[in-house]
Amino acid sequence: MAKISENVICVTCPKGCTLIVTRDGQTVIDVENGCKRGKDYAQQELTDPRRMVASSVRLKGGLHPLLPVYTSAPFPKPRIPELLSVLRQVEVKTPVSLDQVILENVLDTGINIQSSREMKEVVE
Numbered sequence: 768m769a770k771i772s773e774n775v776i777c778v779t780c781p782k783g784c785t786l787i788v789t790r791d792g793q794t795v796i797d798v799e800n801g802c803k804r805g806k807d808y809a810q811q812e813l814t815d816p817r818r819m820v821a822s823s824v825r826l827k828g829g830l831h832p833l834l835p836v837y838t839s840a841p842f843p844k845p846r847i848p849e850l851l852s853v854l855r856q857v858e859v860k861t862p863v864s865l866d867q868v869i870l871e872n873v874l875d876t877g878i879n880i881q882s883s884r885e886m887k888e889v890v891e
């Protein structure tokens with residue numbers, strides 16, 4: 768297979784290096800402009816791209832109608848639309864604590880959905 772060089776922006780840390788990645792198919796041969804973590808990122812980006820996902824679910828009995836949530840680990844990028852579809856069907860009741868697991872092992876990925884903030888019950 769022919770070698771290809773392309774620019775990939777590493778999002779592993781706030782530096783955001785532009786990596787020059789030379790690859791042969793899905794195998795990274797060389798990475799310029801980055802550290803070891805950048806090389807690992809480039810390899811993963813080619814074979815199993817993942818992203819942290821922040822979203823919200825419906826909340827019942829709180830001050831706000833929505834509860835912000837996040838994935839406990841980077842989530843497989845191609846399955847993010849499927850994840851958002853699941854989250855649209857979730858409704859949580861107060862009280863909710865910070866980092867509380869809202870969904871465990873979502874879509875059999877081994878990744879949890881957790882609360883980004885505490886939400887107290889509002890008594891009317």
Ligand code: SF4
Nearest residue numbers: 777780783784801805
């Ligand atoms: S290559 Fe290294 S220094 Fe650059 S953004 Fe990635 S992790 Fe940070």
